[in-house]
Amino acid sequence: MSEHLYKQQAELTQLIDRYSGEEGVNVTAVPSLYFIRRSHTTGPKHSIYKPSLCIIVQGAKEVWLSQERFRYSPADYLIASVDLPVTGQVIEASPDVPYLALTLEFTPSQILEVLHDSEIRVSKQENAKRAMYVSPIALPMLDAVIRLARLIENPADVPVLAPLFTREILYRVLQGPHGGTLEQLAIEGSSTYRIRDVIEHIKNSYTSSFRIEELAETANMSVATLHRHFKEVTAMSPIQFQKQLRLQEARRLLLSESTDAADVAFHVGYESPSQFSREYSRMFGFPPIEDIKRLRTK
Template identity: 40%
Template structure:
């Protein structure tokens, strides 16, 4: 083997070893802040850590805000519409817009639990940092998807570790925590997927217009609206809007609105102790039977049975 090839191989091995060591350090920190199974919010806003010591037999439905998930140990699968994202240790899943998802822990044990750090993304902060990373404008984006998987590098993982270290001191959490979060975002914006993340924060871009439509749907999920009206609201033709909306969310605007309604109905029945019929009308359905059919297809059980099962899980947990 030539000396140049040997040096490149040696450098690659050292990089892998450094990444493995830094990821192990991050996993240890997560274990400290997540001492048992569950997801734990922390004193730094938008930050949470998770530990799960067994795999999921069935997917768990959730509605996620724009976020990034850094996995330090184990593996997980997230389904958005028809798209399935499988990611594992030392990888990051980016969900740039608010989405209904189905998630499943696929690699975990009591000895080596699934461990991750989650950051909720602030579009305004992304736009602010993107202007610094791309002062001459964001490169053209030709490919969109609801989720993006990124191989983390040592810098990203070590910054996440420093972020968790800030939790041990209130002053550090308040003053240094936001700086570490900014650094993580800057590293992502400078990565191969950076342009796709940055584009979402730039006013006037087609991606940003779709995010504005998503925000409107989240605020008015119970309203009746035609797709053409929604497209006009964000100054796009209906055909262009439909294409971009589906590429960014992996579903049509009406499918997205339906998912919003069903998740809100579920929340109302669980948190507000509302019966299915009342929840049905509250979220914008006009037919209880249609609501029940949609709910069963989406969550896997009729409303009443699903809510009873969820309450039993909470009680037994």
């Protein structure tokens, strides 16, 4: 690691440490920028990653997308280019040296604006790519991230400068070795763009059953092509994707409300409580009621 890169990471570590007073996710004065603190390693946590850039400055984390593992640390950054149900686990953290990280969420329209205003050559290839990847962090990107993070200390500058620094960060990502993944997300008509439409459709109506032919029509693809591209982007089938959304929402409802597991099963779209219990146990390791009791007593 170069001396300049080391100094930049040290400054970013101090900023995140100073402005992440709470355990977990901390909102900042910069829209779409979040600081994360964990003073202990964690068990697997299920969540939905929005399109975002994630950078760790202290500690390490593993993220599972279906059966695929992504491990990253201060030497890397992680990109999620579409909404993805994942399982994350902080694997290096302690009270003395807490896990510290940031997440910057972005939109496809922001990617498209950068492509329009830059000389980045847009790839015309039609092959969909995995919507999550880890890549080594470089100094130009870290410089831009530092400038964005510093705005927390000058809130009056946020409305003007935050969009500029965010564009610069996205420009650096697009210039990186996996920039084509983000390009395809923003280019209308690309395979990834059309899979994103299918993901939105599943997200907005995850409690309802669907016919795969309807999804294929949404994507303007054959059923076989949809299956292939959807799995390439998300590492899972459309049915598996919907199942993850249903079970994550079911767990959230069970944790936040005093409600019956069967009622929750019906609420998230299951017709059979026994099937719900089986699939819940398979995903979270325990039947619904036992899992919630375990979580509440932690």
